[in-house]
Amino acid sequence: MAKQAGSKTRSVRGSRTGRPIMALLDLLGRRWALRILWELRGEPLTSRALRTACDEASPTVLQARLTELREAGFVELGDGGGYGLTALGRELCEMVMPLHRFAERWKSSSPSPRLRGRDEPRSR
Amino acid sequence: MAKQAGSKTRSVRGSRTGRPIMALLDLLGRRWALRILWELRGEPLTSRALRTACDEASPTVLQARLTELREAGFVELGDGGGYGLTALGRELCEMVMPLHRFAERWKSSSPSPRLRGRDEPRSR
DNA sequence: GCGTATTGCTACGATAATTGTAGCAACGGA
DNA sequence: TCCGTTGCTACAATTATCGTAGCAATACGC
Numbered sequence: 001m002a003k004q005a006g007s008k009t010r011s012v013r014g015s016r017t018g019r020p021i022m023a024l025l026d027l028l029g030r031r032w033a034l035r036i037l038w039e040l041r042g043e044p045l046t047s048r049a050l051r052t053a054c055d056e057a058s059p060t061v062l063q064a065r066l067t068e069l070r071e072a073g074f075v076e077l078g079d080g081g082g083y084g085l086t087a088l089g090r091e092l093c094e095m096v097m098p099l100h101r102f103a104e105r106w107k108s109s110s111p112s113p114r115l116r117g118r119d120e121p122r123s124r
Numbered sequence: 125m126a127k128q129a130g131s132k133t134r135s136v137r138g139s140r141t142g143r144p145i146m147a148l149l150d151l152l153g154r155r156w157a158l159r160i161l162w163e164l165r166g167e168p169l170t171s172r173a174l175r176t177a178c179d180e181a182s183p184t185v186l187q188a189r190l191t192e193l194r195e196a197g198f199v200e201l202g203d204g205g206g207y208g209l210t211a212l213g214r215e216l217c218e219m220v221m222p223l224h225r226f227a228e229r230w231k232s233s234s235p236s237p238r239l240r241g242r243d244e245p246r247s248r
Numbered sequence: 249g250c251g252t253a254t255t256g257c258t259a260c261g262a263t264a265a266t267t268g269t270a271g272c273a274a275c276g277g278a
Numbered sequence: 279t280c281c282g283t284t285g286c287t288a289c290a291a292t293t294a295t296c297g298t299a300g301c302a303a304t305a306c307g308c
Contacts, residue, residue, distance in 0.1 A: 020227035025158040028223075031266065031294095034149040047285055058267045063286060073233065081275095081284060088233060095222050099152075102216060103144035109197065109212060155265095155295070171256055182296045187257060205255060205304095 027072060032057055032065050034096060037085070040075065041093050044084030151196060156181055156189050158220060161209070164199065165217050168208030 028034055032054060039045065039053040051062055066083060069075040074089035085093055152158055156178055163169065163177040175186055190207060193199040198213035209217055 020231035021162070021224045022159070024223055024227040024230065025162055029153060029155055029158045031153055034153045035146070038145070038149055046283085048283075056268095058269090059286075060268085060288090061266055064266090066285095073230070077285080083285095088230065092226060092230075095219070095226065098219050099148055100145045102219065103148040106148065106197070106212065107144035170254085172254080180297095182298090183257075184259090184297085185295055188295090190256095201256080207256095 027068060030065060030068070032061055033069065036062070036065055036069060037074065037089065037093050037096055040083060040085050040089070041097065044078055044082040046082045050083060151192060154189060154192070156185055157193065160186070160189055160193060161198065161213065161217050161220055164207060164209050164213070165221065168202055168206040170206045174207060 028037075035054055035057075036050065039050060045053060047059070047062070047066070050066075051057060051059060054062065066075060069089070070077065073086055074092055075083055076086050076089075078084050152161075159178055160174065163174060169177060171183070171186070171190070174190075175181060175183060178186065190199060193213070194201065197210055198216055199207055200210050200213075202208050
């Protein structure tokens with residue numbers, strides 16, 4: 001087995017209730033978290049490759065997310081280097097996948113780029 | 125139909141590639157976004173009730189997320205007040221739901237709260 | 249009409265998260 | 279030994295988020 005990171009115990013924001021779903025939603029709601037899972041859906045990537053895949057996101061956050069995801073048991077650092085999904089992580093990734101097709105439909109369901117601001121008559 | 129918010133065009137971070145999945149992952153990767161979808165899974169909630177459901181999160185962010193989610197077409201402000209999911213939003217929510225059961229298994233699959241820091245021997 | 253309560257929403261200073269750039273130590277191949 | 283790559287960190291600058299307070303509009307009972 002590959003190296004394992006700490007635990008998931010680093011108090012996950014918004015998880016004060018102790019309900020696992022809240023902890024998970026919070027963990028996945030941090031920047032680049034979902035993206036990282038997405039980019040690792042295929043073969044493992046080196047930290048550098050992952051960074052490239054994530055639009056050159058700052059290594060600081062990527063490392064932070066990577067550590068958190070490792071502690072959560074979703075990601076692991078392979079023995080030969082390179083980050084990959086654990087079995088658990090792949091399971092989670094399976095639930096993120098369908099977002100792909102959804103996103104496509106979402107895009108086309110949008111009345112195309114109307115590029116206004118937040119200053120419209122504003123209803124209610 | 126209920127009131128609609130602006131467009132989804134407010135350049136979604138990480139969506140520079142134009143790939144819808146990236147825009148979606150980024151949108152959902154902002155704080156409270158997933159949580160809001162989760163809390164709205166049932167009946168519509170007033171802004172106040174939603175705030176309560178979200179551990180009294182600051183109204184500033186909630187309003188920001190709510191606006192973004194409305195512009196994305198996932199959430200709408202009902203005619204009689206109160207936020208609810210659109211058809212599209214409910215679809216999206218359906219993909220978030222399974223995370224609930226996953227989170228439960230995830231919790232129990234964890235070697236129980238070892239509460240160490242980020243200072244372990246640190247492998248690699 | 250008058251007070252009161254609720255709604256959606258905003259202002260604003262304080263705090264925490266993220267960004268960008270640079271660079272380090274460890275390892276491997278030539 | 280000299281590169282080149284790996285995972286990872288430092289640090290200042292910029293953003294995002296928090297927490298508290300409050301506003302305008304609406305709806306109620308009186």
